[in-house]
Amino acid sequence: MKENYLKSELYDLINNDTSIFEFIQLGSLDGIWYWDLENIENEWMSPKFWETLGYDPDEKEHLSSEWQDIIFQEDLELATENFTKHCADPNYPYDQVVRYRHKDGSTIWIRCRGLAIRDENGKAIRMLGAHTDITDLKETEREILRLTKEYEKVFNGTQDAMFLIEVLENDKFRFIRNNLAHQNRTGILLEQIMNKSPQELLGKELGDFVEKNYQRCVDSRESITYEDELDLSGGDCIWLTTLTPIFEGERVSHIVGSATDITERKKLELELIKYANHDQLTGLPNRRLFFERLERMVVESERDNSKFALLFIDLDGFKDINDNYGHVVGDQVLVTLGDRLLKSIRKSDTVARMGGDEFTIIIRNIDDKKSVDMMVQKIHKVIQEAMHIGSREYKVNSSIGVAIYPDNGKHGEALLKNADSSMYEVKRNGKDGVKFFYDIGMNGVFN
Numbered sequence: 001m002k003e004n005y006l007k008s009e010l011y012d013l014i015n016n017d018t019s020i021f022e023f024i025q026l027g028s029l030d031g032i033w034y035w036d037l038e039n040i041e042n043e044w045m046s047p048k049f050w051e052t053l054g055y056d057p058d059e060k061e062h063l064s065s066e067w068q069d070i071i072f073q074e075d076l077e078l079a080t081e082n083f084t085k086h087c088a089d090p091n092y093p094y095d096q097v098v099r100y101r102h103k104d105g106s107t108i109w110i111r112c113r114g115l116a117i118r119d120e121n122g123k124a125i126r127m128l129g130a131h132t133d134i135t136d137l138k139e140t141e142r143e144i145l146r147l148t149k150e151y152e153k154v155f156n157g158t159q160d161a162m163f164l165i166e167v168l169e170n171d172k173f174r175f176i177r178n179n180l181a182h183q184n185r186t187g188i189l190l191e192q193i194m195n196k197s198p199q200e201l202l203g204k205e206l207g208d209f210v211e212k213n214y215q216r217c218v219d220s221r222e223s224i225t226y227e228d229e230l231d232l233s234g235g236d237c238i239w240l241t242t243l244t245p246i247f248e249g250e251r252v253s254h255i256v257g258s259a260t261d262i263t264e265r266k267k268l269e270l271e272l273i274k275y276a277n278h279d280q281l282t283g284l285p286n287r288r289l290f291f292e293r294l295e296r297m298v299v300e301s302e303r304d305n306s307k308f309a310l311l312f313i314d315l316d317g318f319k320d321i322n323d324n325y326g327h328v329v330g331d332q333v334l335v336t337l338g339d340r341l342l343k344s345i346r347k348s349d350t351v352a353r354m355g356g357d358e359f360t361i362i363i364r365n366i367d368d369k370k371s372v373d374m375m376v377q378k379i380h381k382v383i384q385e386a387m388h389i390g391s392r393e394y395k396v397n398s399s400i401g402v403a404i405y406p407d408n409g410k411h412g413e414a415l416l417k418n419a420d421s422s423m424y425e426v427k428r429n430g431k432d433g434v435k436f437f438y439d440i441g442m443n444g445v446f447n
Contacts, residue, residue: 004062006044010034010128012034013117020128023115030110032035035127037087037116040064052110052133054103072099072107087116087124094127097134109138161185161239163193165214165255173198173214176254185261187233206230217243218252229260239261279353280333282338290352290360294412297350297362301405308364308405309372311379312419313341315357316397316431325392333396340382345375360416366404369436376402376434399426400434408437 013020036042043064048058053070060066068076075098086094094114102108108421114129161182161346166174171277175193183189192201198214199207210230217224217228223244230239238260246254285293294310301308315337322330341351350362361379366372383398401422409415422435 004044006034006036006042006062009126010044012422013128023130024408029130030133032130032354033114033127033129033131035064035129037124037127043067049131052098052131053108060287067100070101072101075099083114083127086110086114090116090118094129107135108133109135120359122389158293161259161261163257163259165257167214167218167252167254171215171218173211173255175201182259185237187235202232213241213243214255217245217255221245221252222240237261238266277390279338284338284342284359287352287354290350290354290362292414293350293352294362294416297364298405298412299412301364302410306364307366307407308362309366309376310403310405310415310419311361311363311376312401312403312416312423313359313361313379313383314398314399314423314427315359316382318357318396321394321396325394329389329392329394333387333394336387336389337383337396340385344379359417372402372404373434373436376400380434397432399423399431401426402434402436404436 006213010020030052031046033046033049034044041063043066044062045057045060045067049067050057052252071079075096078096082092082094084095085092094116095111097109097111100108100110109353110300111132111134113132116124117126117128119125143353150154161179161251163178163182164176166176168174175196175198177190178188178193179187188201197207198211201207202210210228213224213228213331215224223242225240227238227240230237236263240262241257241259244256244258245252245259246256277292278284279286279346300306318330318333321333322324334353338351338353338359341361345351345361345363348364350360352360354360362377363372380398383396385395387396401419403415403419403422403426405415408418418437426433426435
């Protein structure tokens, strides 16, 4: 395809004007555009913009009508209005969020920013702009709104706790009143809060703490929202609080506070995080959390020039227990073994259940093969100890493969593969044993 003249012209501008380059560096996350305002139909769009909207850039002409056909028309009106104001006044920003129709029919939210290039008389003759795809942010906002509405329904649309604060001339604050919901949740009655400073009501330490947010609201001159944990007369709660400034002329005279008790929601969030990262049967880290810790361990060990061991454990004889005595007993065996493994390692180490009867262990900061071997043999023996479940005694054994960082792999995938390979070698040779992985020709400290 023939090189477009606007693209060539833009490249020349970048070479000669560092401010243009800096603008591109800061703004061009999802495409840039360059517009000939003297020939308004001609506009060069970088390929990333069309790719963001699902189109093949080679199929698109460098014409302003190309994007004007797929932008939401009400947003085009906004962009046109801001464009006109920016051309007339360089200090008026060309910056807005607009919606485009993706090729597949979905909506893409784009933050569109621009800078007019002017001639010696100040007339706008070109326009340089940048696009940023904020669709994920918009979808997240909608999801948060949906979750918030659901939360409100669960709690029967409980009224928020409201309170009014007067901002005094000396940058001090005084409570005026609180509503019944606030009184019920905090245990602070109206007569207790009226005309009190935060320090008089809550004590100096807590009063100074909450006053910082009040001052932040005054300084920002706009609503702020934050979370904090307060131990008040009504108990220790986590609050989601919004402070809104009320103006008298140019001065903030009052602050309206609206607070929602989100203690239960925070507990639920923590439980969801735990559910996502821990095995529901044993309570141990699951595959997801294991791989996160493994990759973090690789990074830390590379930084500190240290070594760690990765154990891959497969239980021998567990299937027979499951088949002969049922899954209830099998689950109890796994829970018991998970607890034993956890007690066999240091708090800084990790034991995880990978699924079924497979476990992994990360032993950090190891010095030599002998010390590692002692720990592995200890784990092997702990697994072999008899378990008493109900009126019966059960025993299992284990095949354990061991890989050492960085001798047996410099990233998590290689280490796990080599530990797994060593474990299967134990299986092939009769099970019930431990096998360290050694690379051919390797001269590491553990050889």
